[in-house]
Amino acid sequence: MLKLLLLKSNKIENKIENKIENKIENKIENNDIFYVILKNIVNKIPFIYMKFGDGEYITCNKTFDENDKYKTCTANCDNVLYTPNLKDKLIISFKYFSSLNNCYFGAWPNTKILEYWNKLALKEINWIDYHIFILFNKTELFNKNKYNIIEAIKYSSYQKIYICNKKSIIMSKKLLNIDNHIIIDEDNWFEKEYDDILKKSINIVKNPDNIIFLISGGMGAKVLFYDLHKKFPNATFLDIGSALHYLFTKENIRFWNYTHTEILNYYKNLID
Secondary structure, rough: OOEEEEEEEOOOOOEEEEEEOOOOOOOOEEEEEEOOOOOOHHHOOOEEEEEEEEHHHHHHHHHOOOOOOOOOOOOOOOOOOHHHHHHHHHHHHHHHHHOOOOEEEEEEEOOHHHHHHHHOOOOOOOEEOOOOOOOHHHHHHHHOHHHHHHHHHHHOOEEEEEEEEEHHHHHHHHHHOOOOOEEOOOOOOOHHHHHHHHHHHHHHOOOOOOOOEEEOOHHHHHHHHHHHHHOOOEEEEEEEOOHHHHHHHHHOOOOOOOHHHHHHHOOOOOOO
């Protein structure tokens, strides 16, 4: 079992140490993944967490012609447009990440969609809980697994770079001790400003072996992480999506069955 000991000193330096009491086996089952992720963050073992869900599935299966069975679908729930450009780059990105031993994929709870990704993969996929960062329902407010991961990120000495919209800046700084924000447009940033966001993300890196990239950027996040991982293979990449959007903005866009006050209380000890 992995335990975290948090040490704070005069509000100048935050350090996190860990004690491993039991060996974590290579086989990941049930909640073991939380301990693997904690161990990786605390011990600075590079890894990637990606989410390929229903939006990415629809994009990759569109034909963009009169026979397109998804022709009535023009954008996902966040109004990110399905485009041929996004399709091609998502497929390239998925195949690339599927070849890596240290990449974990959030499993969208749909057999047909999982079968599609499994066939596209270059090797067996490391599937884990799709909601690894998301408080999926009210009962999870009484479970510390996700709190512990956020805590580990907050007190790590990594350079933490968060690619997100401007609404998330203030609260993410408090919760996660973000060092640098790369701001993306809420309205289809991938098609509008991808090259600029990639350039900013690369240029802001201080030490290529001491970085966590976090992103809340929809489907384009996978493509950006693909390009960044080729540049920084020893970095950690976390596709957190909308997991903390409610906390950061008070906008309950996913209709969670808990209040903003409740999620705020869940993380209150981490918010300065």
